[in-house]
Amino acid sequence: AQSVTQLDSQVPVFEEAPVELRCNYSSSVSVYLFWYVQYPNQGLQLLLKYLSGSTLVKGINGFEAEFNKSQTSFHLRKPSVHISDTAEYFCAVIPDGSGNTGKLIFGQGTTLQVKP
Amino acid sequence: DADVTQTPRNRITKTGKRIMLECSQTKGHDRMYWYRQDPGLGLRLIYYSFDVKDINKGEISDGYSVSRQAQAKFSLSLESAIPNQTALYFCATSAAYTQYFGPGTRLTVL
Numbered sequence: 437a438q439s440v441t442q443l444d445s446q447v448p449v450f451e452e453a454p455v456e457l458r459c460n461y462s463s464s465v466s467v468y469l470f471w472y473v474q475y476p477n478q479g480l481q482l483l484l485k486y487l488s489g490s491t492l493v494k495g496i497n498g499f500e501a502e503f504n505k506s507q508t509s510f511h512l513r514k515p516s517v518h519i520s521d522t523a524e525y526f527c528a529v530i531p532d533g534s535g536n537t538g539k540l541i542f543g544q545g546t547t548l549q550v551k552p
Numbered sequence: 553d554a555d556v557t558q559t560p561r562n563r564i565t566k567t568g569k570r571i572m573l574e575c576s577q578t579k580g581h582d583r584m585y586w587y588r589q590d591p592g593l594g595l596r597l598i599y600y601s602f603d604v605k606d607i608n609k610g611e612i613s614d615g616y617s618v619s620r621q622a623q624a625k626f627s628l629s630l631e632s633a634i635p636n637q638t639a640l641y642f643c644a645t646s647a648a649y650t651q652y653f654g655p656g657t658r659l660t661v662l
Contacts, residue, residue, distance in 0.1 A: 440594075479644075480642070480651075540597070
């Protein structure tokens with residue numbers, strides 16, 4: 437079955453430092469990949485998505501992610517984080533062949549804690 | 553105004569009670585979804601709907617039912633609430649492979 441694994445439940449980092457949030461998925465077929473962010477007491481919003489084309493995807497707020505098919509990974513990166521980036525981050529996939537249902541399979545989430 | 557709204561935002565109820573969570577959207581999307589979020593488990597899909605006449609079960613539909621009253625409205629019901637249904641519930645719409653989430657309803661079942 438399709439699954440998504442976020443390798444770190446919490447990532448503490450100092451302000452202005454770089455960060456990488458790791459995501460691996462299990463699939464033998466092409467997938468559509470997403471990162472969503474959830475700020476405290478809010479719903480989720482899309483950071484970025486990979487559907488096809490260039491494997492390096494740029495999103496909002498300076499985030500980017502790289503699709504690596506051979507390693508079935510879609511890690512999220514930011515070169516310099518701000519206090520306002522403190523949030524929970526979710527990796528998600530729509531398995532190809534799911535009949536265009538748009539259903540998302542989410543990872544467990546990673547809490548990014550940016551310290552001053 | 554928010555594109556996807558949920559009511560109530562917070563609800564405390566007792567075991568065995570029937571409860572309805574409501575979702576409305578102004579984005580004009582046909583596709584709507586209900587998820588629940590539990591710490592350490594991410595979000596899991598309860599039900600989804602492609603239009604008023606097309607409703608489908610997700611991975612954790614047991615104990616839940618839904619109603620799509622109109623394109624803009626999608627309600628989730630717990631017929632007889634139990635404590636392990638305590639969670640944060642999200643409604644979402646989608647178009648072009650992007651989902652748009654409401655602010656969530658925090659439900660506590662005592």
